[in-house]
Amino acid sequence: MKDKLRSILTVCKNKIKTGSRSLIASAGFKSVISSLLCIAAGILVGFVILLILAITSDKIPVSDAFEGIWIILEGPFASGSAQNIAFVLGDMFFEAAPLLLTGLSVAIAFKTGLFNIGAPGQYLMGAMGSVIVALAIPTTPATAFWVWLLALIVGMLCGMLWGLIPGLFKAFLNVNEVIVCIMSNWIAANVVSWVFSENKQFINTQGGKTAYTLPTTANGVSTPKLGLDKLFPGSNIDIGIFLAIFIAIGIYILMNKTTLGYELKACGHNKNAAKYAGMNEKRNIMLSMAIAGGLAALGASFYYLNGGAELAWNTYGKLPDNGFNGIPVALLASNNPIGVIFSSMFLRFIDKGGYNLAGFTAYNEYVSDLIIAVIIYFAGFSMLIKGMLAKIKIKAKEVPVTETSTETVGSDPVTGAEEVADTPIVEEITKEEEDV
Amino acid sequence: MSDIIREEAVKTECESPYVIEMIGITKEFPGIIANDNITLQLRRGEIHALLGENGAGKSTLMSVLFGLYQPEKGEIRKNGEVVTIKDPNDANALGIGMVHQHFKLVDVFTVLDNIILGVEPNTAGFLRKKQARERVIELSKTYGLNVDPDALVENITVGMQQRTEILKMLYRDNEILIFDEPTAVLTPQEIDELMAVMRGLAKEGKSILFITHKLNEIMAVADRCSVLRKGKYIGTVNIADTTKEELSNMMVGRDVKFVVDKGEPTPGEVVLEIDKMSVRGSHGKKNAVNDVSLKVREGEIVCIAGIDGNGQTEFVHALTGLVRVDSGSIKLLGEDVTAKSIRYRNTHGMSHIPEDRHKHGLVLDYTLEENMVLQRYFEPKFQKGGFIRFDAVREYAEGLIENFDVRSGQGPVTLSRSMSGGNQQKAIVAREMDREHKLLIAVQPTRGLDVGAIEYIHDQIVSSRDKGTAVLLVSLELDEVMSLSDRILVMYEGEIVGELDPKTTTVQELGLYMSGAKRWGREVQKNEG
Known part of the structure; x- marks a missing residue:
């Protein structure tokens, strides 16, 4: 396994070395490189923490630090027997689906100039909508699929509604969406608790516990598996992951090929120009947030309609x-919907590695959570590194500065880093002057 | 050529009349030579203009002087001695200071605080403002820079802010003063004052480098002028021995006409009719636009002249639908569009070249081709079933780029942000001209552009008029107002205070109306319809 990874790494290295200039210059390449650098930095810091813990603790042998970081890097493949690996891999795919969709939710909002930190609330509303529909409508084997589909749609609509709220505030009252999102998260959390506490029939009281709702399979509703459970025996895998990937591709097409995507992005980049061009910027802000909310909610619907959760x-x-992990997923993917597929998979992969860390070494599960958190944390720096890469390139190449009239350039909170490249030179002069 | 200059330099080394010399500067970027063997020699106590089109290499040259770029070839000398400038700190230490086009002041600080910022006189960490204050007052008296040291920057005029910037340089004992397009933000009166200040500074032995496109200003104030074109040094001339025509020829590489070539207007049907329009001001106290009525006919160019901030921006925003009208009506081709959406106006004969090309005109993070269809992406030509027809967009953009000579690094796929200001403006003009329209609203269409681009845009506007378009021009540039318009309406404090005929009026008379010193009665406006 190690040798295989190593050979892949050397191939990658060579490819990077021999890579054509245009490839290096392309924005996409810069995004991928910055994401990989973030991951590497996160792993390095994670390793240092493991090492420090091993050195300072007499219970953990130092060799465990080396073995531990390798287990994390191997992800599900460190799970021991082939059967175990298949089981963990299946669960990895299953759990990647909701993360993929919340990542997509955050990414599409970023692309349209909005910070959707309300994904957790939208996710909860989606979970509630789907679970209630899936449990409340009596089914026969013939109607179960249609109830499943209805539950999925209702879940999505709940999330869209929840996303629309900050959108409305932003569009009509110019209230920052971050504030409304954060508040709507907690409102959602309480709404969900309240609804289920008033509707005890949905709660699983088997074995005296009351903390969970009934699994949707109690009503015969679950996401089709299409034999995937045979491929990954014992795991919860269903077609959710494929649907999620399909949705990601759909969002990519929406954002890059359609007039709607063109409008949404224009509003995100420059609200004033969008208004000038006759676009309805208020409608577009609300639409962006509703789509983002619907995506986050779909993540929850896929997760809880599985029947296993x-x-x-x-x-x-x-x-x-x-919900929150959608943010690093989106950042790691530079908000590219296709990139989100890979970044969500990666996070789940590392997650499984962390799980194995606690299982196979002397580190406990808190340490493994800590290491995973560090890696995810570093994933958030992707934009920063991208900006730094752009800056380094400027220093190295000294791209000519066009003599634009130095009107102030609108800055976007998300892509702000990229603008470093284009700041008129006069600005730079002063910055340095003011440092004196 | 470079050898001759080198010889000259060697000769003058012992006792150099030049305070700063940049000799044979060459700075290359991948694919482009931004500065190709450029020599700039600044004499002590002279006002030296640096003239060049957008992209001629002026900014690069100044960046080399400030140590932001290291040149591949060439050297910089101060008082005949070779110096290395590695960063802006070195430049400051050599007494080089700069007034930026957009000021770098802290709005909520006083003038005095801004001047001493970074070099605060102190004793053991406690500010000693008194002596700084005296020095600032003394400096402002010496150089005729009238400012109130205790006023907050946010409360003083743009002209005073600029004087604060100049005092900042003087306070730091800079002897080489660079002015980067200093007149772009000033009123005609403030420009005159600035010219006087610059002459005073030069008389006191300061050396001034004056970066500009405006030939009139160079003729008025400079002693010598160096011209750059496409990264090359064209030459240095004595202003006393040259003419405006020669300078523009050097800058553009061909003859440029200053008089707009246009025939008599042939006004036809009324295209735009505004009746008693009022727009509330942003602070709610006073109407920004008050009771304005006017008509624009097909085949004529009507210009709204006025000093910046007299309601022109609000007027245009209301006209184009960006803000709501409070009272009155707007009729476009006989149809009342007062309550119609921006899109409705866009698709029913209104084209708009906006005042602020970065805020309204372009989505800077979109490519050139994406910006070319900003108001048209939904038309059947450019989309099918909600999917954008990128091939059609590309073809259309390529056509516009060719017809309107929009220059950019990578053609249609160039990121708009990376284009020069002039070409960004050309792209907007191309887009707005090419759209089907009966009314063209052009707000400051040539702001910040060089003479070549100005000539081009003026020609486009005139030919559009000749095709029967009604043109409403809003401009702060008196030259443009006088040369381009068929009728001039002067706006002062949100009202139309007079109508003038550019053929019979003078700039002085126009100035009187613009400053509110003179106004005609309302009956003039009524007669005009």
């Missing part, structure tokens, strides 16, 4: 990780 309904004190 039960919703911890008492959510008033805690927001779902899948």
Whole structure:
């Protein structure tokens, strides 16, 4: 395994070395490189932490630090027997689907100039909508599929509605979407707790526990598996991951090929120019947020309609990780919908590695959570590194500065880093002057 | 050529009349030579203009002087001695200071605080403002720079802010003063004052480098002028021995006509009719546009003249639908569009070259071709079933780029942000001219452009008029107002205070109306319809 990875690495290295100039110059390449650098930095810091823990603790042998980081890098493949690997891999794909969709939710909002930090709330609303529909409508084997589909759609609509709220505030009252999103997260958390506490029939009371809702399979509703469970025996895998990938491709097409995507992006880049061009910028802000909300909610719908996962309904004190983790997923992918497919997979891959770390070394599960958190944290720096790469390139190549009239250039909170390349030179002069 | 200059330099080394010399500067970027063997010699106590089109290499040259770029070839000398300038700190230490086009002041600080910022006089960390204050007052008296040291920057005029910037340089004992397009933001009166200040500074022994496109200003104030064109040094001339025509020829490489070539207007049907339009100001106190009525006919260019900030921006925004009209009506081709959307106006005969090309005119992060269809992407020509027909967009953009000579690095796929200001403006003009329109609203269409581009855009506007378009021009440039328009309406404090005929009026008379010193009665406006 190690040798295989190593050979892949050397191939990659050679490819980078011999890569054509145009490839290096392209923005996409810069994004990929910065993402890889982030991952490398995260792993390095994670390793240092493991090493420090091993050195300072007499319970952990130093050799475990080396073995531990390797286990993390191997992800599900460090799970031991082939059967175990298949099981963990299957679960990895299953769990990647919701992360992919929340990542997509954050990414599309970023692309349109909005910061959707409300994904956890939208996710919860989607979970609630889907679970209630899936449990409330009695099914026969013939109608189960249609109830599943309805549950999926209702979940998505709940999320769209929840995303629309910050969109409305932003569009009509110019209230920052971050503030409304954060508040709507907690409102969602309490709404979900309240709805289920008032509707005890959905709660799983088997074995005296009351913390979870019934699995949707209790009503015969679950996402089709199409034999994937045979391929990855024992795991929860279903077609959700394929649908999620399909949606990501759809979003890519929407954003890059359609008039709607053209409008949404124009509004995100420059609201004033969009208005000048006759676009309805208020409608577009609301639409962006609704689409983002619907995507986050779909993530939850896929997760809880699987039948294997039960919703911890008492959510008033805690927001779902899948919602927040959409942010690093989006950042790691530079907000590219196709990139989100890979970044969500990567996060789940590392996640499984962390799980194995606790299983196979002397580190406990808290340490593995910590290491995973560090890697995810560094993933968030992708934009920063991208900006730095652009800057380094300027220093090295000294791209000529066009003599534009130095009107102030609108800055976008997300892509701001890229603008470094284009700041008129006069600005730079002063910056340095002011440093004196 | 370079050898001759070198010889000259060697000769003058012992006792150099030049305070700063940049000799044989060559700076290359991948694919482009931004500065090709450029020599610039600044004499002590002279005003030296640096003239060149957008992209001629002026900024690069100044960046080399400031140590931001290291030249491949060439050297910089101060008082005849070779110096190396590695970063802006070195430049400051050599007494080089710069007034930027857009000021670098802290709005909520006083003038005095801004001047001493970074070099605060102190004793053991405690500010000693008193002596700084005296020095600033003394400096402002010496050079005729009238400012109130205790006023907050946000409360003073643009002209005073500029004087604050100049004082900042003087306070730091800079002796080489660079002015980067200093007149772009000033009123005609403030420009005159600035010219006087510059002459005073030169008389006191300061050396001034004056970067500009405006030939009139060079003729008025400079002693010598160096011209750059496409990265090459064209020459240095004594202003006393040259003419405006010669300078523009050197800058553009061909003869440029200053008089707009246009025939008599043939006004036809009324295209735009505004009746008693009022727009509330942003602070709610006073109407920004008050009771304005006017008509624009096909085949004529009507110009709204006025000093910046007299309601022109609000007027155009209301006209184009960006802000709501409070009272009155707007009729486009006989149809009341007062309450119609921007898109409706766009698709029913209105074209708009906006005042601020970065804020409204372009999505800077879109490519050139994407910007070319900013108001048209939804037309059947450019989309099918909601999918953009990128091949059609490309073809259309390529056509516009060719017809309107929009220059960019990578053609249709160039990121708009990376284009020069002049070509960004050309792209907007191309887009707005090519759209089907009966009314063209052009707001400051040539702001910040060089003479070549100005000539081009003026020609386009005139030919558009001759094809029967009604043109409403809003401009702050008196030259443009006088040469381009068929009728002039003067706007002062949100009202139309007079109508003038460019053939019979003078700049002085126009100035009186613009400053509010003179106004005609309302009956003039009524007669005009």
